[in-house]
Amino acid sequence: MLELQNISFHADDKDILKDINLKIDDKFVAITGPNGSGKSTLLKVIMGIITPTSGKIIFDGQDITDLPVNERANLGMSFAFQQPVRFKGLKVIDLLKIAAGPEGTSAQIRSYLKAVGLCPMDYLNREINDTLSGGEMKRIEIAMAAARGGKLSLFDEPEAGIDLWSFQSLIEVFENLRNVTNGNILIISHQERILEIADKIIYLKDGTVDRYDESAKIMDELNMRRKGGCDCAFGQKGVSCNG
Amino acid sequence: MDELEKRMLKEVAELDSLPVGAFNIRSNGASEARNSTANIQIESRESGDGINVYFKDGTKNESCHIPVIISKTGHKECVYNDFFVGEDCDVVIVAGCGISNCGGHDSQHDGIHTFHIGKNSKVKYVEKHYGEGTGTGKRLMNPTTVVYLEEGATMDMDTSQIAGINDTYRITKAELGPDATLIMHDKILTNFDQTAKAEITVDLNGDGSVCDIVSRGVAKGESEQDVIIDISGNAQCKGHAECDSIIMDKGVIVATPKLKATCVDASLIHEAAIGKIAGEQITKLMTLGLNEQEAEQKIIEGFLM
Numbered sequence: 001m002l003e004l005q006n007i008s009f010h011a012d013d014k015d016i017l018k019d020i021n022l023k024i025d026d027k028f029v030a031i032t033g034p035n036g037s038g039k040s041t042l043l044k045v046i047m048g049i050i051t052p053t054s055g056k057i058i059f060d061g062q063d064i065t066d067l068p069v070n071e072r073a074n075l076g077m078s079f080a081f082q083q084p085v086r087f088k089g090l091k092v093i094d095l096l097k098i099a100a101g102p103e104g105t106s107a108q109i110r111s112y113l114k115a116v117g118l119c120p121m122d123y124l125n126r127e128i129n130d131t132l133s134g135g136e137m138k139r140i141e142i143a144m145a146a147a148r149g150g151k152l153s154l155f156d157e158p159e160a161g162i163d164l165w166s167f168q169s170l171i172e173v174f175e176n177l178r179n180v181t182n183g184n185i186l187i188i189s190h191q192e193r194i195l196e197i198a199d200k201i202i203y204l205k206d207g208t209v210d211r212y213d214e215s216a217k218i219m220d221e222l223n224m225r226r227k228g229g230c231d232c233a234f235g236q237k238g239v240s241c242n243g
Numbered sequence: 244m245d246e247l248e249k250r251m252l253k254e255v256a257e258l259d260s261l262p263v264g265a266f267n268i269r270s271n272g273a274s275e276a277r278n279s280t281a282n283i284q285i286e287s288r289e290s291g292d293g294i295n296v297y298f299k300d301g302t303k304n305e306s307c308h309i310p311v312i313i314s315k316t317g318h319k320e321c322v323y324n325d326f327f328v329g330e331d332c333d334v335v336i337v338a339g340c341g342i343s344n345c346g347g348h349d350s351q352h353d354g355i356h357t358f359h360i361g362k363n364s365k366v367k368y369v370e371k372h373y374g375e376g377t378g379t380g381k382r383l384m385n386p387t388t389v390v391y392l393e394e395g396a397t398m399d400m401d402t403s404q405i406a407g408i409n410d411t412y413r414i415t416k417a418e419l420g421p422d423a424t425l426i427m428h429d430k431i432l433t434n435f436d437q438t439a440k441a442e443i444t445v446d447l448n449g450d451g452s453v454c455d456i457v458s459r460g461v462a463k464g465e466s467e468q469d470v471i472i473d474i475s476g477n478a479q480c481k482g483h484a485e486c487d488s489i490i491m492d493k494g495v496i497v498a499t500p501k502l503k504a505t506c507v508d509a510s511l512i513h514e515a516a517i518g519k520i521a522g523e524q525i526t527k528l529m530t531l532g533l534n535e536q537e538a539e540q541k542i543i544e545g546f547l548m
Contacts (some may be wrong), residue, residue, distance in 0.1 A: 049526055070538075078530065085527040088461075088487060090545030098531045098541070108363035148531065 076151030255339030316346020374407030421449030435468035462494030477507025
């Protein structure tokens with residue numbers, strides 16, 4: 001499905017990604033690791049938002065390294081941003097219609113909003129501007145990714161900036177998405193419950209793949225590390241966690 | 244009315260056929276069609292340079308369409324349309340002008356609309372300006388809108404210059420009495436070497452009066468826009484003005500806010516922002532499958548919606 005061959009990214013005199021090699025075929029794969037380990041950069045490289053300094057990206061047997069973002073989208077990739085973009089004037093329904101494409105029905109568009117816990121009647125005609133809260137923006141972002149459907153949905157830390165109350169239902173959204181989607185999901189997360197429902201986990205550290213294995217194994221290792229003296233959860237709180 | 248004029252009518256007034264209710268369709272300086280109703284009376288001015296429209300007290304859920312079409316190159320006109328809206332009305336007025344100029348002479352429409360809106364009446368006013376044509380003659384439009392709002396009256400204005408006007412000088416003046424409300428959404432798109440100047444002046448004279456002015460502009464090519472919003476708070480009132488603009492290519496936009504308070508209970512706010520389309524907005528739409536040009540178009544379309 002997705003293969004990364006010798007992917008490196010260098011910027012501001014730093015090696016953000018160092019010779020990453022990965023083959024991703026499973027339905028639900030989570031990327032985790034400390035801050036600054038290159039998770040978001042890696043996801044943006046896959047979507048074409050960032051061009052790697054070197055290396056190749058193969059998607060369904062096709063070399064997509066030089067393809068622009070929209071062509072990757074039309075091959076079946078979707079991307080949910082960590083910080084969703086706001087637009088003056090464009091409404092929720094406008095973006096959901098684009099995401100769903102010409103074949104997306106009104107009923108389907110409404111169902112994507114319902115699935116993320118938003119009432120279509122209240123939200124379809126809302127402008128995607130500053131009047132929406134961070135939590136509402138996140139849900140709409142996920143609804144857009146769901147509306148795209150496709151072969152590979154990329155989510156950049158969907159739980160970031162979400163209050164605990166909203167978080168509970170967000171987990172349910174992903175559990176549901178995992179069950180109903182036909183495509184594969186690649187998600188950056190620090191949250192135990194999301195990591196637990198993943199088939200596999202990629203643990204990034206210092207721009208390299210430190211571990212890539214079945215979720216249960218990685219979770220055991222991470223828990224062992226935590227018990228071993230580091231009090232941060234999976235190292236997400238900063239550089240104090242070195243495993 | 245020929246096919247060209249019908250198409251222009253569709254552009255500026257979204258009309259496929261004659262509208263229901265009162266209307267006056269002006270084409271190349273003459274009244275093409277007119278209809279008055281029991282509550283809305285349209286009369287020619289004695290001077291012959293426009294119309295007076297009278298709305299009876301209590302007129303509700305009725306509309307009046309007054310589109311103007313110019314398709315003859317070199318046609319220039321100055322038209323005065325006065326609207327007298329009685330008390331306790333709730334009506335929609337749709338204006339708009341389309342110029343198609345395929346010749347070598349300049350065509351020009353200067354429309355001066357004056358609204359006298361009675362106590363507790365609500366008016367929704369929609370005005371679209373549009374130009375097209377392959378000739379070297381310019382398409383010029385200079386609308387002036389003057390609004391007098393009596394106690395408790397509301398005017399909700401949705402005005403736009405969609406495309407194709409070479410030069411425009413748009414003047415809007417409003418005076419608000421007690422508890423009167425003015426809502427205005429003004430949108431301008433300029434391209435090539437077009438210029439647009441807009442002056443919006445609001446006097447909040449009555450206690451409890453409110454205005455909310457939103458101006459959005461997109462300047463492409465080498466076009467220039469100059470927008471001035473001037474609000475005076477002369478009573479216990481609230482005034483808000485927002486001036487948002489997108490510049491592209493070598494476009495130039497000047498936004499000038501001016502607030503003046505002569506009463507300690509006046510609360511006036513102005514917000515202004517000018518910038519290019521954010522790269523992250525284009526990237527987001529590209530992740531939904533649009534190419535860069537389509538994404539840009541969609542963003543502008545939404546911004547000027």
